[in-house]
Amino acid sequence: MTAATPKGERRRQALVEAAASLLADGGFDAIRHRAVAERAGLPLASTTYYFDSLDELVIAALEFHGNAELAYGKARLDELDPRECGGDAFIELVLDLLLGPSGERDAEAVLLRYERLVATGRRPYLRPLMRRMSGELHALLFDIFARAGQPVGRERVEELIALVDGAVVNALIEISPDPRAAARRMLSKSMQPR
Amino acid sequence: MTAATPKGERRRQALVEAAASLLADGGFDAIRHRAVAERAGLPLASTTYYFDSLDELVIAALEFHGNAELAYGKARLDELDPRECGGDAFIELVLDLLLGPSGERDAEAVLLRYERLVATGRRPYLRPLMRRMSGELHALLFDIFARAGQPVGRERVEELIALVDGAVVNALIEISPDPRAAARRMLSKSMQPR
DNA sequence: ACTAATTTGGTACGCTTGTACCAGATTGAG
DNA sequence: CTCAATCTGGTACAAGCGTACCAAATTAGT
Numbered sequence: 326m327t328a329a330t331p332k333g334e335r336r337r338q339a340l341v342e343a344a345a346s347l348l349a350d351g352g353f354d355a356i357r358h359r360a361v362a363e364r365a366g367l368p369l370a371s372t373t374y375y376f377d378s379l380d381e382l383v384i385a386a387l388e389f390h391g392n393a394e395l396a397y398g399k400a401r402l403d404e405l406d407p408r409e410c411g412g413d414a415f416i417e418l419v420l421d422l423l424l425g426p427s428g429e430r431d432a433e434a435v436l437l438r439y440e441r442l443v444a445t446g447r448r449p450y451l452r453p454l455m456r457r458m459s460g461e462l463h464a465l466l467f468d469i470f471a472r473a474g475q476p477v478g479r480e481r482v483e484e485l486i487a488l489v490d491g492a493v494v495n496a497l498i499e500i501s502p503d504p505r506a507a508a509r510r511m512l513s514k515s516m517q518p519r
Numbered sequence: 520m521t522a523a524t525p526k527g528e529r530r531r532q533a534l535v536e537a538a539a540s541l542l543a544d545g546g547f548d549a550i551r552h553r554a555v556a557e558r559a560g561l562p563l564a565s566t567t568y569y570f571d572s573l574d575e576l577v578i579a580a581l582e583f584h585g586n587a588e589l590a591y592g593k594a595r596l597d598e599l600d601p602r603e604c605g606g607d608a609f610i611e612l613v614l615d616l617l618l619g620p621s622g623e624r625d626a627e628a629v630l631l632r633y634e635r636l637v638a639t640g641r642r643p644y645l646r647p648l649m650r651r652m653s654g655e656l657h658a659l660l661f662d663i664f665a666r667a668g669q670p671v672g673r674e675r676v677e678e679l680i681a682l683v684d685g686a687v688v689n690a691l692i693e694i695s696p697d698p699r700a701a702a703r704r705m706l707s708k709s710m711q712p713r
Numbered sequence: 714a715c716t717a718a719t720t721t722g723g724t725a726c727g728c729t730t731g732t733a734c735c736a737g738a739t740t741g742a743g
Numbered sequence: 744c745t746c747a748a749t750c751t752g753g754t755a756c757a758a759g760c761g762t763a764c765c766a767a768a769t770t771a772g773t
Contacts, residue, residue: 328719329718329719329720329771330769330770330771332720332769332770333719333770336720336721351641357759358760358761359759359761367721368721368722368723369722369723369724370722370723370724370763370764371720371721371722373761373762373763374720374722378762436637436640436641439637439640439688440637440640442688442689442691442692443630443633443637443688443691445691446630446633446634446691446696447545447546447630451692452692452693452694455692456692456693459689459692480708484682484705484708484709486685486689487681487682487684487685487689487705488678488681488682488685489685490681490684490685490688490689491682491683491684491685491686492681492685494633494636494637494684494685494688495636495653495677495680495681497636497637497639497640498636498639498645498646498649498650498653499646499650500650502640511681515678522749523741523748523749524739524740524741524748524750526740527749530751551729551730551731552730552731552732553729553730553731561751562751562752562753563754564733564734564751564752564753564754565751567731567733568750568751568752572731572732573731
């Protein structure tokens with residue numbers, strides 16, 4: 326259900342943000358009515374009042390999270406200076422778009438990006454949303470390459486994304502996973518073979 | 520706990536197989552004491568008797584499933600006829616090794632192979648097992664390339680695997696996912712670029 | 714200000730879960 | 744055969760879950 330009053334809308338939004346935060350911390354299974362309500366500082370019943378089912382809450386959380394990522398990507402595109410797109414810097418930029426900005430809790434943040442791809446396999450209701458976000462990310466990357474003076478075809482974009490994604494999922498099983506480093510290796514090899 | 524009597528060992532094995540079958544059907548979350556016991560035709564308490572915790576049961580199921588896959592791969596390697604390794608046939612062979620033999624319920628079977636990679640991200644206790652199985656798979660693929668008269672370096676094997684894996688996880692969000700086709704496209708392009 | 718719509722929040726229900734318990738049956742060793 | 748070790752299987756429990764309910768409080772429209 327959608328809120329009809331401003332305060333209600335704020336409350337609803339608080340629930341979405343709490344759910345998104347739980348999603349980032351513990352994955353899809355961490356989004357539960359009680360946990361969301363507690364993190365938002367609201368009573369349990371507010372979650373069922375504003376969302377017809379838990380799935381709706383999951384979708385809203387995923388959308389919130391994804392939109393934040395896309396906004397970050399667009400900001401990076403806007404501030405892009407074509408003169409500062411040397412090989413390594415550009416690779417880091419691509420990694421930032423695909424895996425999020427580099428940080429200490431790298432592996433954990435990256436994990437969610439792949440959990441949702443795989444989770445979509447068993448949750449068809451996530452597909453429309455995931456397709457939209459995935460499409461926007463591809464377009465963003467396409468633009469980034471063009472803006473950086475290294476225009477590539479859409480197929481090449483897909484190939485590079487697959488390369489990064491494959492490197493990441495295979496890196497997740499290491500004792501102390503460093504998916505970003507694995508992706509960087511693959512990207513470097515594929516983008517500067519000579 | 521490990522069984523001490525032959526009949527006990529058979530029972531334990533039946534539980535492992537039941538758990539593996541549930542894993543294939545519904546993913547990790549489908550492995551639950553009651554479900555495993557029911558599928559094995561055994562009482563609930565047998566699951567806690569032979570396995571100290573649910574995690575142990577999950578590990579055993581994953582190992583059983585993975586070993587079956589590796590055995591299939593080794594069989595394919597043994598029966599490999601180097602003369603029948605034309606481009607397309609060879610690509611299908613590689614896909615069979617990485618995604619399992621082609622079938623109707625393709626997407627579902629493939630899904631599990633990637634769920635476990637990602638699941639390992641939040642279940643560190645799966646890492647040793649996953650690393651061993653992943654290593655064996657890489658070695659298997661390395662041998663396959665050599666036997667087929669197309670020897671490649673270990674790095675190239677990793678690259679091709681990443682390409683396939685990335686193609687698959689990105690295909691999972693399609694309305695009617697066909698991860699094998701997506702992987703095939705990527706492989707074809709990368710293996711016969713001219 | 715008054716009434717109807719919306720929101721609130723406490724509570725409860727029915728279900729499933731992992732795990733523990735234990736009296737009795739079965740098995741293997743001497 | 745005997746007896747201790749192993750196994751069996753029915754039952755119970757506390758915790759967590761999604762969801763429903765509803766009287767009271769708040770807000771919006773007139």
